[in-house]
Amino acid sequence: MKNLILATSALAITAGLALTAGMAMADGHGKTIRLGTEGAYPPYNFLNDAGEVDGFERAVGDELCARAELTCEWVTNEWDSIIPNLVSGNYDVIIAGMSITDERDEVIDFSDPYTLPDPSSYLAMGELDLSGAVIAAQAGTIQASHIASMEGATLVEFATPEETVAAVKNGEADAVLADKSFLAPIAEEDGDLQLLEQDELLGGGIGLGIRESDGELREKFNTAIQSMKADGSLNALIAKWLPEAAQF
Incomplete structure (x- = not known):
């Protein structure tokens, strides 16, 4: 789906900054994991009448957090700065219809895909x-x-x-x-x-964006994604929210 063409400013973020943020976030033990999304791209993510994050990725994210036994909260961020704000520590995960690309992978890591290319x-x-x-x-x-x-x-x-x-x-x-x-x-x-x-x-499927230093958190989410694929619950959400999209 949407694939960021990495701006020069994003590429200029240093590995040291990512490492510092990652050390602060650790692997999610004993803290609330903040899920960052755009909140403006239905049916993937949007704000409902109550002003809350809603849509396909809200349903997926909540279920992933439950299976990973993580306490999570949702925050919104404009698309054009969504990667820099992850790296700088304003939230811990991007879940915003972000396609997995080589350009992005130079700055952040990705979970396993939770959708196929749309x-x-x-x-x-x-x-x-x-x-x-x-x-x-x-x-x-x-x-x-x-x-x-x-x-x-x-x-x-x-x-x-x-x-x-x-x-x-x-x-x-x-x-x-x-x-x-x-x-x-x-x-x-x-x-x-x-x-x-x-x-x-276009694109290579959608995944969670995670700081390169947060490998343990990435693996927790990967395990949860694979669990949802195995029991069919991920395909059920895709069928509900993205009826024209391919399923796993």
Whole structure:
């Protein structure tokens, strides 16, 4: 799903900073593990009417914490700084629809994936030739990177997913490229918008982002993820929240 194109500032975070933060967090014994998410990318994560984190990743995260016997709490963070704030110790885990990529793995570690790669789709006002289109994407995502590599296409980036859709509706962009699970409900609710037939399979599945120094915490979550895969409970949540996504 969404894949951060690591900014220079994120890459410049030193190993010493990561180690210091990791020592402070240790492996989760005797402390509350803070789960950081964006809270703005339904159905993966969003804020409900009560202002609480909700969605697929809320359900997955709560179950993983229960199986790992960890006390957890949820915090939200803007997408563009979500990795630096993990490394600096503002929370202990990223669970925010973050695809596993080599670029990110240079800065943080990942758990085993809790989803397989999700198709990305184009949302537009009607059929169009993508090779010459202006296409919107959320900044710092693999969708943005993909558009930038398309011959003839023009990339326009926005800070939030909602802004990318608004750009199509107000004429700033011809289409938006994002996860199909995010765009499909929008197309169903808005008669002026439609999904194009062409999909893109990007990324390597979604995992928890964890500091490189927190190996014991990563293994606790890996054990819990494998447990959910084995008993079918992870596939049940995928079917509920991400009906078009592949299952394990």
